[in-house]
Amino acid sequence: MALLEIENLHAGIGEIEILKGVSLSVQKGEVHAIMGPNGSGKSTLAHVLAGHTAYTIFEGSINFDGSTLLEMLPEFRARAGLFLSFQHPVEISGVRFDQFLRASYNSIRKSQNEPELDPIQFNKVLKDKLGQFEIDPAFIQRNVNEGFSGGEKKRMEIFQMALLEPKLAILDETDSGLDVDALREVANGINNFRNPDHAIVLVTHYQRILNYLTPDFVHVLMDGRIVKSGNADLARQIEEHGYDDFLEISRTNEK
Amino acid sequence: MTAQKSTSPDSYDKAFSLINPIDIPWVDALRRSAFKKFQELGLPTQRRGNEPWKYTDIRKLAKHEFQPVLEHKTVSDQVVRDHSIIAGPSHLAVFIDGTFSPSHSSVNDLPKGANFSSLASAFHSQDILVEDKISRYSGYKAEAFTALNTAFIEDGAIITLTAGTVVKAPIHLLFITTSHKHEVAIHPRIFVHLEESSSASIIESHTGIQGNVYLSNAVAELLIDSNARLNYYKLQRHPTNAFHITNTEAIVNRDGYFSCVNIDLGGDIVRNNLNTRMAGEGASTKLNGLYLTTDKQHVDNQVIIEHIKGNTRARELYKGILDGQSRSVFHGSIIVREGASGVDAYQVDKNLLLSNQAEADTKPAFWVYTDDVKCGHGAACGQIDDDAVFYLRSRGLDEITARQLLIHGFIAEVIDSIENPDLRDHVSDLVHSKLEQWLLV
Ligand SMILES: Nc1ncnc2c1ncn2[C@@H]1O[C@H](COP(=O)(O)OP(=O)(O)OP(=O)(O)O)[C@@H](O)[C@H]1O
Numbered sequence: 165m166a167l168l169e170i171e172n173l174h175a176g177i178g179e180i181e182i183l184k185g186v187s188l189s190v191q192k193g194e195v196h197a198i199m200g201p202n203g204s205g206k207s208t209l210a211h212v213l214a215g216h217t218a219y220t221i222f223e224g225s226i227n228f229d230g231s232t233l234l235e236m237l238p239e240f241r242a243r244a245g246l247f248l249s250f251q252h253p254v255e256i257s258g259v260r261f262d263q264f265l266r267a268s269y270n271s272i273r274k275s276q277n278e279p280e281l282d283p284i285q286f287n288k289v290l291k292d293k294l295g296q297f298e299i300d301p302a303f304i305q306r307n308v309n310e311g312f313s314g315g316e317k318k319r320m321e322i323f324q325m326a327l328l329e330p331k332l333a334i335l336d337e338t339d340s341g342l343d344v345d346a347l348r349e350v351a352n353g354i355n356n357f358r359n360p361d362h363a364i365v366l367v368t369h370y371q372r373i374l375n376y377l378t379p380d381f382v383h384v385l386m387d388g389r390i391v392k393s394g395n396a397d398l399a400r401q402i403e404e405h406g407y408d409d410f411l412e413i414s415r416t417n418e419k
Numbered sequence: 420m421t422a423q424k425s426t427s428p429d430s431y432d433k434a435f436s437l438i439n440p441i442d443i444p445w446v447d448a449l450r451r452s453a454f455k456k457f458q459e460l461g462l463p464t465q466r467r468g469n470e471p472w473k474y475t476d477i478r479k480l481a482k483h484e485f486q487p488v489l490e491h492k493t494v495s496d497q498v499v500r501d502h503s504i505i506a507g508p509s510h511l512a513v514f515i516d517g518t519f520s521p522s523h524s525s526v527n528d529l530p531k532g533a534n535f536s537s538l539a540s541a542f543h544s545q546d547i548l549v550e551d552k553i554s555r556y557s558g559y560k561a562e563a564f565t566a567l568n569t570a571f572i573e574d575g576a577i578i579t580l581t582a583g584t585v586v587k588a589p590i591h592l593l594f595i596t597t598s599h600k601h602e603v604a605i606h607p608r609i610f611v612h613l614e615e616s617s618s619a620s621i622i623e624s625h626t627g628i629q630g631n632v633y634l635s636n637a638v639a640e641l642l643i644d645s646n647a648r649l650n651y652y653k654l655q656r657h658p659t660n661a662f663h664i665t666n667t668e669a670i671v672n673r674d675g676y677f678s679c680v681n682i683d684l685g686g687d688i689v690r691n692n693l694n695t696r697m698a699g700e701g702a703s704t705k706l707n708g709l710y711l712t713t714d715k716q717h718v719d720n721q722v723i724i725e726h727i728k729g730n731t732r733a734r735e736l737y738k739g740i741l742d743g744q745s746r747s748v749f750h751g752s753i754i755v756r757e758g759a760s761g762v763d764a765y766q767v768d769k770n771l772l773l774s775n776q777a778e779a780d781t782k783p784a785f786w787v788y789t790d791d792v793k794c795g796h797g798a799a800c801g802q803i804d805d806d807a808v809f810y811l812r813s814r815g816l817d818e819i820t821a822r823q824l825l826i827h828g829f830i831a832e833v834i835d836s837i838e839n840p841d842l843r844d845h846v847s848d849l850v851h852s853k854l855e856q857w858l859l860v
């Protein structure tokens with residue numbers, strides 16, 4: 165059985181339909197890249213998967229690890245092993261990263277009937293994980309994302325993924341806005357996470373992240389539909405020719 | 420049911436005739452003069468042309484006929500412990516219904532150079548300092564509630580530190596009002612004088628026992644000499660049917676430092692007038708405030724900082740969390756007098772609205788009569804950010820925990836400004852449990 169099975173998903177904001185029939189099947193161990201022009205619905209798909217309450221579901225179903233995802237609250241999806249790395253991580257004043265991460269980590273442990281960690285135990289876990297990243301430990305004492313640069317926020321998202329060890333990570337443009345070093349670090353983080361039990365859905369505009377981690381599948385999302393699926397070559401084709409090649413398919417789907 | 424009385428200070432005539440006489444000529448004269456002034460001024464109930472009370476309608480308060488406390492009650496040690504704040508070391512002075520209670524207090528252990536005296540005993544010891552200083556700084560001639568307090572002056576706290584004295588543990592003035600058959604008013608009076616280069620932390624906390632309506636009307640005069648440092652905390656957690664008015668007057672002299680954290684967690688109508696005069700070069704002040712209101716509570720903070728001398732610095736940060744149909748008012752005025760160059764002043768008021776029916780009015784104002792000043796202000800009013808809630812939930816936190824975390828984040832700056840760790844923890848716990856109740860309904 166697939167880890168994630170999206171069938172004919174129609175979703176949007178209010179009455180407006182943004183996703184117009186998306187189907188996607190992701191098995192454990194796979195890396196799927198989703199590419200597509202601005203406004204095609206990639207972040208909408210990511211948000212709907214994570215359970216953002218602002219979206220309306222018109223039609224379709226999503227199965228995640230044996231559960232009906234659409235019936236679950238966002239926090240239960242997270243506890244079931246779904247993780248979203250945000251395209252635009254929110255800044256939260258007055259809440260420190262270590263405080264937030266411990267609450268997050270413990271909420272997941274608790275749901276798995278494992279004992280929660282006190283601050284001292286948790287700091288050890290944090291330190292271990294930080295060792296695998298080139299993240300300044302001082303960042304952990306700062307308020308969540310507050311005053312972080314775009315690239316720093318993305319690195320922290322990947323750090324959170326590594327810490328929480330979800331079954332499925334949806335990475336919404338985690339590679340955007342990174343300098344070369346940060347890109348390598350983020351790619352390493354993703355590669356370290358990659359294993360036969362984990363799956364990754366990577367939303368990206370660029371081939372360059374795919375130089376570090378070869379996707380098993382590449383999908384092209386246009387106007388709320390997956391218009392083409394293929395292997396890593398598809399990403400190279402897009403890099404060279406843009407999305408024009410797929411406009412025709414997208415228009416035919418319209419009818 | 421009794422007919423509702425019109426808003427007239429007449430109802431205080433009877434109360435004034437009932438107060439315990441004080442057989443000291445100057446005190447008696449002060450009381451009479453203040454009462455006369457109060458009668459002239461009347462309670463500021465007018466709804467027109469009454470700018471300082473524009474957003475705070477006290478007609479509800481004015482309908483009550485508050486009487487002085489005539490029947491003196493005792494409370495158990497347990498009650499005092501329940502209302503006390505500090506877990507760690509402190510010098511505690513307890514006042515029951517406005518009257519100093521030595522048996523509950525522990526102010527005898529102050530270090531050399533520091534002195535605590537109840538106002539009543541100071542009156543009787545003919546302390547010249549008291550006669551000289553009391554009411555010199557608080558303007559009872561212009562402010563009705565200060566006049567009322569002065570007319571009913573009876574007891575309170577006098578704290579003095581001689582030059583260079585350092586008091587480490589906070590001095591905690593705990594005012595507990597009990598419930599009475601009659602609706603009572605208490606008028607606590609505080610006078611603090613920190614002489615040159617001395618320093619202290621003082622907590623003025625007001626609380627009460629749920630029961631009949633009462634009025635708590637406090638006046639504090641805080642005199643900070645050159646190079647002295649005062650960390651002042653005001654914590655109010657009356658039952659929600661009590662009225663609470665405070666007039667706090669601080670004078671900060673050369674290179675002196677005054678910080679005040681004003682926390683309101685209870686009360687029906689609450690009004691805090693905080694006037695800080697920067698009277699000497701190099702003086703600085705940090706004024707922080709926090710208010711949590713729900714149902715029909717109303718909290719009004721009027722904060723005036725007057726920069727009389729140059730090179731003085733002021734930082735002001737107030738934050739409020741409003742639920743229900745509650746309302747908050749913040750008026751911050753920064754006045755920079757002629758010739759006071761090099762002033763650096765900044766004021767911020769931010770409110771978080773948890774309900775659509777809550778309302779926050781914020782008005783920062785500047786009156787600058789000199790060039791070469793740095794003044795700024797900030798204001799914000801909004802609801803909890805849904806995207807932030809989603810972000811936290813997407814990491815496994817349930818919705819209530821997420822909201823709580825965000826609310827706590829919102830006020831963290833103010834809580835963190837409480838330098839005393841015991842008080843900080845205590846306030847944080849109080850705020851925590853209050854918010855928990857709100858969010859669970
Ligand atoms: N709250 C909203 N109200 C109205 N329209 C919205 C809202 N959120 C998204 N949309 C619209 O839905 C469409 C898809 O947006 P989405 O953010 O999913 O695009 P995307 O593929 O992630 O784009 P990008 O590559 O720029 O990140 C866009 O046209 C966007 O304007």
Ligand SMILES: [Mg+2]
Pocket residue numbers: 206207208251336337
């Ligand atoms: Mg997007």
